[in-house]
Amino acid sequence: MTEEIRGIILKGVGGLYGVRPDRMQSTNAQDLILCNARGLFRHESITPLPGDEVLLQKVEDTYVIQRILTRRNSLIRPALANLSHLFVVLPAANPKPDLLMADKLISAAEDKEINPVIIINKIDMSCESAAEITKVYTTGGFTVFPLSCATGEGVDALHQYIAEESSSGRMTAAFSGVSGAGKSTLMSVLFPNLQLKTGEISRKIKRGRHTTRHAELYPVEREGTCCYIADTPGFSMLDFARYHSITPEDLPYTFREFVPCIGTCRYTKCTHTKEEGCAVLEKMAAGELSPLRHAHYCSILEEIKKNPPWKREQSERK
Numbered sequence: 001m002t003e004e005i006r007g008i009i010l011k012g013v014g015g016l017y018g019v020r021p022d023r024m025q026s027t028n029a030q031d032l033i034l035c036n037a038r039g040l041f042r043h044e045s046i047t048p049l050p051g052d053e054v055l056l057q058k059v060e061d062t063y064v065i066q067r068i069l070t071r072r073n074s075l076i077r078p079a080l081a082n083l084s085h086l087f088v089v090l091p092a093a094n095p096k097p098d099l100l101m102a103d104k105l106i107s108a109a110e111d112k113e114i115n116p117v118i119i120i121n122k123i124d125m126s127c128e129s130a131a132e133i134t135k136v137y138t139t140g141g142f143t144v145f146p147l148s149c150a151t152g153e154g155v156d157a158l159h160q161y162i163a164e165e166s167s168s169g170r171m172t173a174a175f176s177g178v179s180g181a182g183k184s185t186l187m188s189v190l191f192p193n194l195q196l197k198t199g200e201i202s203r204k205i206k207r208g209r210h211t212t213r214h215a216e217l218y219p220v221e222r223e224g225t226c227c228y229i230a231d232t233p234g235f236s237m238l239d240f241a242r243y244h245s246i247t248p249e250d251l252p253y254t255f256r257e258f259v260p261c262i263g264t265c266r267y268t269k270c271t272h273t274k275e276e277g278c279a280v281l282e283k284m285a286a287g288e289l290s291p292l293r294h295a296h297y298c299s300i301l302e303e304i305k306k307n308p309p310w311k312r313e314q315s316e317r318k
Helices: 039-043 097-113 127-137 155-167 182-192 196-202 237-243 277-287 291-306 310-318
Strands: 004-013 016-021 031-039 053-059 062-068 083-089 115-121 144-146 172-175 216-221 224-233
Touching: 004 062, 016 053, 016 062, 031 039, 097 115, 097 237, 097 291, 115 127, 115 182, 127 144, 144 155, 155 172, 155 216, 155 224, 172 182, 172 237, 216 291, 224 237, 277 291
Parallel strands: 031 062, 083 115, 083 172, 115 144, 172 224
Antiparallel strands: 004 016, 004 053, 004 216, 016 031, 053 062, 216 224
16 A cells, blocks of 8 residues: 655645655754645646645655645635734834735735734834734734834743644744835744745755745744744735735624624624614724724725726736
């Protein structure tokens, strides 16, 4: 009987994939099994993605991805599968934080059942701004980490959170932030070996390396736990929000503060924007929901209505 090996794809370029077998505990990129995927996937328009859990079979002196196990979620850009967490990095100042873009990203993550975690960087530059942003998202029920890469304040708390989440099950996370938010600096502080690991994996998969840069995962072990962190070069908040459409009907479910109110409004088809007897508006009036988050919900809803999925797909084909 042919031996099957279960593993996780860390990177794929030009049809060649680097898979880390479950049985290996080392983070050394040399432990990767380099393999191709069955031709059947191509015929069925299925592309294996970093984060996919797969079964490998040995064919002569090489391995082939035989089966992709059930995906919990998948993203178009960045091309990743089975993300459990998305860390949204916002600057307290310099540049001015774009919370509307952050809320688009958070909604896209919620729609995919990916847990968004808010990181407010550069708190040393504006304590007031950091406090305001923290209030917006803690009121919404999010986990928030105010910190400063420059001073180190708050970084240990984030370290501990990642360790605890990793110990409770497989954690596969990506970091996203607008230019200047300090995402790269933060990842370097959290994961000092990031550049080394990424470079080692890239050297193992040479095909296509000097053309398009692809998302890849690298394993991080700390205190007996292991998590996978996505390196997504060239991607930003805008990419995530643009490539993952949400319908007007589903949008309220991506604002977690709204969810307990859905179905309790006076009108069945309440849009939660201005209707009399809206439970969401009543919650906001009671100070239990950020007016800024609600304003962003209304803005995103209007944007979706003006640019529905079918219209965007038609535009992208041109």
